[in-house]
Amino acid sequence: MKILMTASEAVPYAKTGGLADMVSALSLALAKLGHEVRIVVPRYYGVDRGKLTQLAGAMGVHVGGGEEWCAVYTTDLPGSPTKNPVTVYFIDHEQFFGRDGIYGTPSEPDFLDNPRRFAFFCRACFQLCRKIAWFPEVLHAHDWPTALVPVFLKFGERQAEFANTVSVLTIHNLGYQGIYGKDNFGYTGLGWNDFYAAGFEDWNMMNLLKAGLYSADKLNTVSPNYAEETKTHAQGFRLDGVLRYRSADYSGILNGIDAALWSPKTDPYIPQTFSVQDMSGKALAKEALQKEFGLPGNPNVPVLGMVTRLAGQKGVGALFGPAYGSAWSICRDMDLQFVLIGTGEAWCENELHSLSGRLSNFKAKVGYSENLSHLIEAGADFFLMPSQYEPCGLNQMYSLGYGTLPIVRNTGGLADTVSNYEEKTGNGTGFMFNDLTPSAIYNTVGWAVNAYYNRRDHIEAMRLRGMKQDFSWEKSAKKYVAMYESIQ
Ligand code: ADP
Numbered sequence: 190m191k192i193l194m195t196a197s198e199a200v201p202y203a204k205t206g207g208l209a210d211m212v213s214a215l216s217l218a219l220a221k222l223g224h225e226v227r228i229v230v231p232r233y234y235g236v237d238r239g240k241l242t243q244l245a246g247a248m249g250v251h252v253g254g255g256e257e258w259c260a261v262y263t264t265d266l267p268g269s270p271t272k273n274p275v276t277v278y279f280i281d282h283e284q285f286f287g288r289d290g291i292y293g294t295p296s297e298p299d300f301l302d303n304p305r306r307f308a309f310f311c312r313a314c315f316q317l318c319r320k321i322a323w324f325p326e327v328l329h330a331h332d333w334p335t336a337l338v339p340v341f342l343k344f345g346e347r348q349a350e351f352a353n354t355v356s357v358l359t360i361h362n363l364g365y366q367g368i369y370g371k372d373n374f375g376y377t378g379l380g381w382n383d384f385y386a387a388g389f390e391d392w393n394m395m396n397l398l399k400a401g402l403y404s405a406d407k408l409n410t411v412s413p414n415y416a417e418e419t420k421t422h423a424q425g426f427r428l429d430g431v432l433r434y435r436s437a438d439y440s441g442i443l444n445g446i447d448a449a450l451w452s453p454k455t456d457p458y459i460p461q462t463f464s465v466q467d468m469s470g471k472a473l474a475k476e477a478l479q480k481e482f483g484l485p486g487n488p489n490v491p492v493l494g495m496v497t498r499l500a501g502q503k504g505v506g507a508l509f510g511p512a513y514g515s516a517w518s519i520c521r522d523m524d525l526q527f528v529l530i531g532t533g534e535a536w537c538e539n540e541l542h543s544l545s546g547r548l549s550n551f552k553a554k555v556g557y558s559e560n561l562s563h564l565i566e567a568g569a570d571f572f573l574m575p576s577q578y579e580p581c582g583l584n585q586m587y588s589l590g591y592g593t594l595p596i597v598r599n600t601g602g603l604a605d606t607v608s609n610y611e612e613k614t615g616n617g618t619g620f621m622f623n624d625l626t627p628s629a630i631y632n633t634v635g636w637a638v639n640a641y642y643n644r645r646d647h648i649e650a651m652r653l654r655g656m657k658q659d660f661s662w663e664k665s666a667k668k669y670v671a672m673y674e675s676i677q
């Protein structure tokens with residue numbers, strides 16, 4: 190099958206979260222199954238044009254009220270099978286993408302012109318196919334930034350070479366929908382008779398994700414449990430009605446993890462690789478982690494790690510909320526070390542600095558580091574993810590693979606991938622709690638730390654059990670193929 194992935198992020202070019210990992214890893218897995226997969230992403234400022242090949246000629250893209258001109262660059266995705274590489278195309282438009290930030294900057298988290306930036310990009314995806322004379326059977330869109338791809342296919346583009354093309358929209362995060370003033374609607378190039386409640390219209394605003402959910406041939410999200418949760422009023426972010434309406438075409442497919450990037454057997458970021466047969470590298474990773482964060486190099490104290498966006502979704506309120514968060518009492522009361530790397534909301538970054546100053550066993554780095562994220566996954570004993578909601582979550586799967594026991598809230602993909610510790614039998618792969626409250630987090634971390642000191646046999650057995658889990662992309666990629674094939 191010919192598949193075009195249209196996305197706002199893809200590793201190694203642009204990443205704010207797991208979406209970027211998923212787009213590239215799924216593409217590679219599909220290519221390994223023999224499909225012809227190409228990816229199209231914007232050429233953000235951070236992507237070095239010097240390393241790419243430019244396609245000849247400028248490309249004109251029709252948008253409402255005129256034409257935008259852009260350049261197209263290309264390269265092969267690293268890790269591609271040699272005989273069937275995944276080609277990546279970059280849409281280069283200086284005014285829209287020649288700036289710092291993917292969706293925004295710390296001072297302007299959501300660029301004012303985002304509806305136009307991404308409407309242009311979605312139109313450009315079709316023009317790209319015409320330019321390279323390559324027409325996919327499947328157009329696969331991800332989240333609100335490319336939700337207009339299925340919309341444009343349905344409203345106007347499904348003709349000529351696209352006559353038999355079908356569309357899929359994957360929801361990675363229902364919390365971000367791309368809701369903008371309807372004065373931006375004209376730029377999409379659609380007419381006002383296409384602006385109605387079972388589509389774009391959302392309380393007199395324009396909702397890009399909602400339009401995509403009504404337009405795509407099939408919808409899915411990134412875990413079976415989250416697919417169910419999103420159909421409820423509590424977790425549907427006001428779109429549960431749409432998802433119930435479309436439930437016959439809506440499913441959950443668990444993300445995999447890219448073992449070429451995330452495996453303790455080959456990881457270049459850790460001092461020594463390790464596996465279930467020989468765990469000595471894990472002890473070295475713990476030592477390196479403690480050193481990196483300036484903590485005493487004690488092998489006997491449990492290390493709790495986190496790698497996260499500092500956003501409400503990740504439960505940082507209950508953990509770090511000034512005056513009520515549980516991190517302070519966890520570090521004060523328990524014999525453990527707590528390390529974190531993250532970026533995000535300013536209040537939370539400030540609180541992390543403040544806690545680091547007041548607690549000797551709490552060390553946080555504010556920033557983004559691939560290197561440290563691998564070291565934390567490998568070197569920590571426990572990995573904390575108290576998410577408010579979690580469509581899939583990749584970090585807990587990475588943790589399991591590195592013998593680091595996840596402590597997670599029982600929600601979304603976390604519930605699909607972690608099984609709760611049973612004291613009686615020693616079964617399970619992690620520690621779970623239901624309520625997003627400071628005391629539930631406190632008690633569950635305490636439970637894990639207690640097991641670390643008093644049930645070491647259980648802890649070691651759980652580590653190995655987690656490492657043996659199969660989260661390969663191959664399994665999930667086959668489910669995507671089945672979904673593509675199911676569309677008439
Ligand atoms: P989400 O996409 O909601 O942020 P996921 O668990 O699916 O959550 O994916 C998060 C991805 O982003 C992981 O690959 C994780 O390692 C990475 N990540 C998040 N924050 C940082 C950071 N500060 N430094 C390095 N990697 C990070």
Ligand code: GLC
Pocket residue numbers: 206207208209211361362411444579580581582583602
């Ligand atoms: C989103 C979700 C996360 C998921 C990722 C990749 O960012 O928040 O749970 O793992 O997308 O699908």
